[in-house]
Amino acid sequence: MTGLVVAVTAVAGLVVGGAVNRAAGAFPWGTAATADRRPAVRLPLLELATAALFALVALRFGAAAELPAFLVVAAAGVLLTVIDLRHRLLPNRVVLPALGVTAVLLALAAVVDGSAAALLRAGLGGAALFGGYLVLALINPRGLGMGDVKLAALLGIPLGWLGWQVLLLGAVAGFVVQAVLALLLLAGRRIDLEAELPFGPAMLLGAALAVGWSGTLPG
Numbered sequence: 001m002t003g004l005v006v007a008v009t010a011v012a013g014l015v016v017g018g019a020v021n022r023a024a025g026a027f028p029w030g031t032a033a034t035a036d037r038r039p040a041v042r043l044p045l046l047e048l049a050t051a052a053l054f055a056l057v058a059l060r061f062g063a064a065a066e067l068p069a070f071l072v073v074a075a076a077g078v079l080l081t082v083i084d085l086r087h088r089l090l091p092n093r094v095v096l097p098a099l100g101v102t103a104v105l106l107a108l109a110a111v112v113d114g115s116a117a118a119l120l121r122a123g124l125g126g127a128a129l130f131g132g133y134l135v136l137a138l139i140n141p142r143g144l145g146m147g148d149v150k151l152a153a154l155l156g157i158p159l160g161w162l163g164w165q166v167l168l169l170g171a172v173a174g175f176v177v178q179a180v181l182a183l184l185l186l187a188g189r190r191i192d193l194e195a196e197l198p199f200g201p202a203m204l205l206g207a208a209l210a211v212g213w214s215g216t217l218p219g
Helices: 001-025 045-061 067-087 092-113 117-138 146-162 164-187 200-216
Strands: none
Touching: 001 045, 001 067, 045 067, 045 200, 067 092, 067 146, 067 200, 092 117, 092 146, 117 146, 117 164, 146 164, 146 200, 164 200
């Protein structure tokens, strides 16, 4: 059963990856040149990467009721990563709908599984991560933008669903990933000390690592 879910999900990832690639290539949306834009990433790299990510999510959750919610976050995360790397922006038109859809899908999962406690924790997790990042953004507006703050709310919901340890791990991992990436780029002389890296990709990768490791955490 798990193998079938993984296979179907991987195929869906290929389709989603293609749509994400076209959407990212057409960003910013609504401009006259949108229809003429090429895919953001050379084919089929993003499509295969998205398929692999979807397969890993399916391996982590199997046919669990929360699987669709985590796939939505994964799809939004791929799109946001590409856009943030290209434009230094996390658009509300991606973050906010993804947040709403994720919350609804987890609410449905809670009804199916009777996981009211997990749903409450997800809501609190989203609020906690949003509040924490908002404070950091107010203290250091050059380091974090409001897009990062809103992304924190999106990530806090699924991380909170999995547990407080996972939420904390995901929050910390984002900063660790960013620091490691900055050191590697400095060592390779790809950036200087004054460079400002987009933080969204590191947040997303940190959250992905936390979700991947969550199955091994106690409690």
